[in-house]
Amino acid sequence: MAKPILYGPGYSTYARSARLAMEEKGVDYDLVEIDFIGGGMPEEHLARHPFGKVPAFEHDGLMLYETSAIMRYVDEAFDGPSLQPSDVAGRARMTQVISVIDSYTYPRTISDLVIQRLVQPMLGGTADESIIEAAVPEVDKSMREFERMLGDHEYLVGSTLSLADLHLAPVFAYFVDTPESKAILESKPSLSAWWERIASRDSMTKTQPNLG
Numbered sequence: 001m002a003k004p005i006l007y008g009p010g011y012s013t014y015a016r017s018a019r020l021a022m023e024e025k026g027v028d029y030d031l032v033e034i035d036f037i038g039g040g041m042p043e044e045h046l047a048r049h050p051f052g053k054v055p056a057f058e059h060d061g062l063m064l065y066e067t068s069a070i071m072r073y074v075d076e077a078f079d080g081p082s083l084q085p086s087d088v089a090g091r092a093r094m095t096q097v098i099s100v101i102d103s104y105t106y107p108r109t110i111s112d113l114v115i116q117r118l119v120q121p122m123l124g125g126t127a128d129e130s131i132i133e134a135a136v137p138e139v140d141k142s143m144r145e146f147e148r149m150l151g152d153h154e155y156l157v158g159s160t161l162s163l164a165d166l167h168l169a170p171v172f173a174y175f176v177d178t179p180e181s182k183a184i185l186e187s188k189p190s191l192s193a194w195w196e197r198i199a200s201r202d203s204m205t206k207t208q209p210n211l212g
């Protein structure tokens with residue numbers, strides 16, 4: 001089977017989720033770095049992703065974009081441990097968590113909090129505190145929901161690692177670097193324990209972004 005190619009920068013949370021799926025499956029892949037900070041999305045990448053986002057994926061003549069589609073393809077097309085629950089309810093829960101992350105968690109945690117608190121200062125700008133102030137209660141709402149979903153389980157969907165955990169992990173990796181995460185996580189022991197469990201996986205070490 002041909003080696004898959006992932007197009008996306010090492011610093012992208014969505015690209016990292018797709019890479020985590022490949023690492024967890026033991027799939028050998030090539031990463032083609034697409035840098036969009038500063039100069040915007042390179043023109044040639046729009047042929048792979050008409051909406052101008054990363055990542056995009058290529059395998060055996062198949063071109064795909066949208067991270068959840070890429071991750072499911074990776075899980076189903078390659079050997080290795082299954083990353084989706086075997087029962088219908090479990091798969092529905094996994095889809096629910098992924099949709100929550102895409103619709104509510106990523107926009108407030110990354111697009112608002114992380115961009116303002118971590119990225120703006122890195123680029124020489126100043127954080128817009130009003131954006132952060134508005135985002136924090138919404139970030140907390142996502143995190144409360146993950147805490148509830150985890151309950152006494154080790155992973156977001158029961159006792160086995162799934163694509164839901166891999167979808168959230170890269171978002172979390174940036175979130176915990178914000179000072180706001182401390183107060184939010186203080187009251188969430190299951191989520192804090194989940195993060196320690198996930199952060200120590202080899203797949204996370206291998207996909208650690210190099211932020212210079």
Ligand SMILES: N[C@@H](CCC(=O)N[C@@H](CS)C(=O)NCC(=O)O)C(=O)O
Pocket residue numbers: 012013014015036041052053054055065066067068
């Ligand atoms: N729905 C897309 C979202 C991907 C996405 O938002 N990627 C971010 C990077 S993590 C991006 O491309 N940002 C560039 C931009 O918005 O200009 C997916 O699931 O793959």
